[in-house]
Amino acid sequence: MSQPGAVVVPASHDAHEAHHEELGFWRKYVFSVDHKVIGIQYAITGLLFLLFGFSLMMLMRWQLAYPGAALPLLGRILGEARMPGGTMLPDFYNELGAMHGTIMVFLGVVPLAVGGFGNFVLPLQIGAPDMAFPRLNMLSYWAFFLGGVTMLASFLVPGGAAQSGWTSYAPLSVLAGAGQTMWLIGMVFLITSSLFGAINFITTTIQLRAKGLTFMRFPFFVWAQFVTAFLLLLAFPPLEAAAVLQLMDRLAGTSFFLPSGLVVSGQVLTVAGGGNPILWQHLFWFLAHPEVYVLILPAMGIVAEIIANNTRKPLWGYRSMVYSLIFLGFMSFIVWAHHMFMTGMGTAMAAFFQTTTMIISIPSVVILTALIISLWGGSIRFNTPMLFALGFLPMFGIGGLTGLPLGLNVADIPLHDTYYVIGHFHYVVAPGTIFALFAGIYYWFPKATGRRMNETLGKIHFLGSFVCMNVVFMPMFLMGLAGVSRRLYDGGATYAFAQPVLHLNVVSSWGAWILAIFQIPFIFNFFWSIWKGEKTEENPWQATTIEWASPSPPPHGNFLAAPEAYRGPYEYSVPGAAKDFVPQYEA
Amino acid sequence: MDIPYTVEIRRDTGLTNGKIGIWLFLASEVMLFGALFASYILIRSGAPTWPRGDTILNVPLATFNTLVLISSSVTMVMAWSSLMRGRFGTFRIYMGTTILLGCVFLVVKYFEYSHKFHDDLFPSTNNFLAIYFTLTGLHMLHVFGGMVVNAYFWGPGAKLWKTNPRWFTNRVEHAGLFWHFVDLVWIFLFPTLYLL
Numbered sequence: 001m002s003q004p005g006a007v008v009v010p011a012s013h014d015a016h017e018a019h020h021e022e023l024g025f026w027r028k029y030v031f032s033v034d035h036k037v038i039g040i041q042y043a044i045t046g047l048l049f050l051l052f053g054f055s056l057m058m059l060m061r062w063q064l065a066y067p068g069a070a071l072p073l074l075g076r077i078l079g080e081a082r083m084p085g086g087t088m089l090p091d092f093y094n095e096l097g098a099m100h101g102t103i104m105v106f107l108g109v110v111p112l113a114v115g116g117f118g119n120f121v122l123p124l125q126i127g128a129p130d131m132a133f134p135r136l137n138m139l140s141y142w143a144f145f146l147g148g149v150t151m152l153a154s155f156l157v158p159g160g161a162a163q164s165g166w167t168s169y170a171p172l173s174v175l176a177g178a179g180q181t182m183w184l185i186g187m188v189f190l191i192t193s194s195l196f197g198a199i200n201f202i203t204t205t206i207q208l209r210a211k212g213l214t215f216m217r218f219p220f221f222v223w224a225q226f227v228t229a230f231l232l233l234l235a236f237p238p239l240e241a242a243a244v245l246q247l248m249d250r251l252a253g254t255s256f257f258l259p260s261g262l263v264v265s266g267q268v269l270t271v272a273g274g275g276n277p278i279l280w281q282h283l284f285w286f287l288a289h290p291e292v293y294v295l296i297l298p299a300m301g302i303v304a305e306i307i308a309n310n311t312r313k314p315l316w317g318y319r320s321m322v323y324s325l326i327f328l329g330f331m332s333f334i335v336w337a338h339h340m341f342m343t344g345m346g347t348a349m350a351a352f353f354q355t356t357t358m359i360i361s362i363p364s365v366v367i368l369t370a371l372i373i374s375l376w377g378g379s380i381r382f383n384t385p386m387l388f389a390l391g392f393l394p395m396f397g398i399g400g401l402t403g404l405p406l407g408l409n410v411a412d413i414p415l416h417d418t419y420y421v422i423g424h425f426h427y428v429v430a431p432g433t434i435f436a437l438f439a440g441i442y443y444w445f446p447k448a449t450g451r452r453m454n455e456t457l458g459k460i461h462f463l464g465s466f467v468c469m470n471v472v473f474m475p476m477f478l479m480g481l482a483g484v485s486r487r488l489y490d491g492g493a494t495y496a497f498a499q500p501v502l503h504l505n506v507v508s509s510w511g512a513w514i515l516a517i518f519q520i521p522f523i524f525n526f527f528w529s530i531w532k533g534e535k536t537e538e539n540p541w542q543a544t545t546i547e548w549a550s551p552s553p554p555p556h557g558n559f560l561a562a563p564e565a566y567r568g569p570y571e572y573s574v575p576g577a578a579k580d581f582v583p584q585y586e587a
Numbered sequence: 588m589d590i591p592y593t594v595e596i597r598r599d600t601g602l603t604n605g606k607i608g609i610w611l612f613l614a615s616e617v618m619l620f621g622a623l624f625a626s627y628i629l630i631r632s633g634a635p636t637w638p639r640g641d642t643i644l645n646v647p648l649a650t651f652n653t654l655v656l657i658s659s660s661v662t663m664v665m666a667w668s669s670l671m672r673g674r675f676g677t678f679r680i681y682m683g684t685t686i687l688l689g690c691v692f693l694v695v696k697y698f699e700y701s702h703k704f705h706d707d708l709f710p711s712t713n714n715f716l717a718i719y720f721t722l723t724g725l726h727m728l729h730v731f732g733g734m735v736v737n738a739y740f741w742g743p744g745a746k747l748w749k750t751n752p753r754w755f756t757n758r759v760e761h762a763g764l765f766w767h768f769v770d771l772v773w774i775f776l777f778p779t780l781y782l783l
Contacts, residue, residue, distance in 0.1 A: 130590060132604040195615055203607045206600060207592050237615050238622035245626060248721050253711030256630065256718075274714045279629050283622055 031142075033134035034556055038141050039120030040448060043441075046112030049148060050434070051519075053103035056096045058512055063088045065509035067490035082160070090489045094163035095179070099151070101166025102183065105291065106190050107148050109433055113298035114194070114232070115144065117440050118201055118225045120448065124547035124554065125219050127210025127563040127585070132203040140196035147189030154182035167288070170257030170280040174249045175264060181250055184243045191240045194232045201229035210546060210585075213565035216322070217584070219545045220308075220315060220569070223322050224301025227329040228294050235290035235333065242283035249275075278343055285336035293332045295429055296396070297325065299436030300367055303389045306443050307371055309543045310386040311378025312580050314570040317370040324363035331360040341412045350409040357407035364400055368393065384458030388439035391466050392432055399427030402477065417487065420480025423473050431469035438465075438522070446540045450552040451533030457525040464518030471511030475504035542581050545569050549585040594754045609761040613768050616729075620772055623725070627718050627779065638715050640781040643708070645699055649781045652695050653773065659688035660770045663737075663763045670756040675748055678759075682741045685766070689734040696727055719780050726776060729769045736762045
């Protein structure tokens with residue numbers, strides 16, 4: 001970096017000076033450039049989308065448990081085009097399925113885990129006054145918001161929302177109705193949003209960390225967000241490319257994903273042809289496999305923070321965890337085709353991808369094992385965040401271990417199209433990641449509001465959710481092993497071999513509906529605690545990391561004096577110290 | 588509140604925030620165009636026949652356009668180096684030339700496109716034209732985006748020169764990095780589509 005000959009003027013600029021004056025409502029809460037406000041905006045929008053996506057699934061569960069039965073009341077509200085006489089039409093079922101996946105992944109979990117926790121916690125944990133590019137950060141949220149609105153609006157276009165699964169496999173998706181075009185445009189907004197976010201996270205982490213905060217003094221959460229940002233930065237553009245190609249196919253009549261001589265409804269399609277439907281799968285999974293790690297790494301980061309804090313011990317094997325995380329990030333780019341064994345890609349390709357898949361399981365196991373060993377010999381505080389963090393460990397463990405057979409070509413082929421796969425990845429994401437996200441909400445709530453959430457309600461929320469999650473997803477393994485396809489509108493009712501396990505559909509569905517009831521204590525607790533929760537000091541959990549040095553809630557600019565890091569992130573129970581934790585920020 | 592390292596460099600990384608930001612952005616752009624080039628390879632390798640680019644496309648015009656873009660990269664560097672020497676007037680001339688050369692590129696491209704449409708050659712005609720229109724279309728969007736940014740620094744954005752010349756110089760350098768990237772993409776596109 002060289003400089004012009006001119007005299008250097010100090011780095012003040014009218015855009016920045018504007019922050020010093022009191023901001024109006026719109027600039028302060030809506031079009032805010034403060035990373036904490038943006039983080040909370042992301043988190044609340046993400047939570048609302050999680051609830052919405054969950055509601056779509058609860059409707060589907062009705063059809064799966066009682067195929068063809070009229071849904072009382074709600075069935076009428078949804079109208080004749082979707083549920084005539086209260087009975088769900090197959091097309092509406094497909095809409096619900098595609099949009100449940102899309103909303104949960106792209107509008108629920110990622111915005112909450114990365115946009116919410118990343119934005120709110122990361123700058124605080126590295127002792128930064130804000131993100132490196134605050135206005136880009138605001139743009140990122142609003143691009144996400146537009147993407148969400150586009151996705152929601154797609155329910156209202158003729159023919160309804162996208163119906164080709166959250167994977168939008170070609171050629172089905174190319175030939176689908178207008179909702180699919182909305183889906184693609186929505187995705188372009190979401191990709192833009194995550195690009196802005198990723199650039200911001202990486203730059204902020206490298207540039208704005210506090211004095212003395214070297215990379216190996218980072219809290220594990222910071223590392224997790226840092227690696228996640230690289231995945232978002234590099235994996236999303238190929239999906240953008242794929243979305244552009246599919247838009248061309250749909251709007252300009254090209255045939256990127258349409259093979260020659262494709263017969264639709266008994267007639268040969270009049271297009272140029274010569275395209276390749278598998279190309280879509282490659283481009284999609286090149287994003288969507290790293291995306292799996294985008295879903296799980298921030299969760300691991302949150303759980304690591306909470307476990308260290310509540311065992312009052314340093315994390316066991318911090319360095320191996322960090323190296324595993326980086327290795328995981330690299331490897332996640334070369335495993336994508338294990339989602340595509342069913343395409344008949346050939347033994348050479350399959351051998352390569354199943355080998356890389358087996359290799360990538362090692363760093364995940366290292367991290368999980370390190371977290372479990374961290375519990376050893378600790379005097380554990382069983383508060384709500386810790387319960388959710390502890391719940392994460394076996395749930396993610398089940399999700400991970402049931403994934404191993406799916407990574408092997410031979411075992412994947414009979415299992416791939418069954419409920420086994422649904423059970424597997426939901427164990428990773430639902431009781432896995434979402435538990436970690438709940439843990440994070442309970443843990444950082446005092447930092448964001450200055451008040452604690454209620455412990456009793458939190459424990460009811462945890463116990464109910466923990467039991468129900470297993471009631472929902474455990475039966476899916478059994479149904480999958482019995483061979484029930486995951487793509488059926490009636491849940492397998494017409495198949496003779498499925499009859500002995502069909503009652504499990506009912507168990508699963510009731511699990512889901514009761515799970516919804518157990519979210520009510522959380523929703524109530526969340527809003528009640530914002531105004532009425534027990535007031536706390538700035539460091540209620542006696543934690544060591546830098547975010548607890550700022551006042552709760554932190555003001556604009558975060559810290560009263562620029563913090564400095566003097567030691568590693570988890571100096572708990574240091575022999576000879578006056579108290580059982582030595583904060584990173586205390587000299 | 589000021590964000591540190593917007594103008595001055597951070598000592599241990601030797602970089603400003605903007606410099607890291609633009610390189611990260613370019614990394615994601617590489618993945619975007621990389622995915623499209625990979626799609627091109629996959630579709631072409633699966634096609635029974637594939638036309639040679641020069642039998643359909645206008646190679647002399649594209650050669651001219653290649654020279655135009657390379658020249659614009661040179662003038663972009665000259666614009667930045669004028670700022671480095673504190674010569675704002677020369678910066679305006681070079682930056683203006685860069686924008687004009689971008690315009691020339693787009694005008695030539697417009698004639699190429701309209702000629703194709705006139706001959707009934709559309710994206711839907713075959714997959715060669717499909718990938719040609721998609722790749723060059725996306726590239727044109729990038730050229731246009733670069734021109735908008737350059738025009739901003741030539742016009743209203745240049746106010747920053749008076750208050751903070753170093754910051755302004757850095758911003759022009761970052762815009763230049765993007766412009767060179769757009770140029771580089773064309774240098775890959777030209778042989779791939781027109782010559783192979």
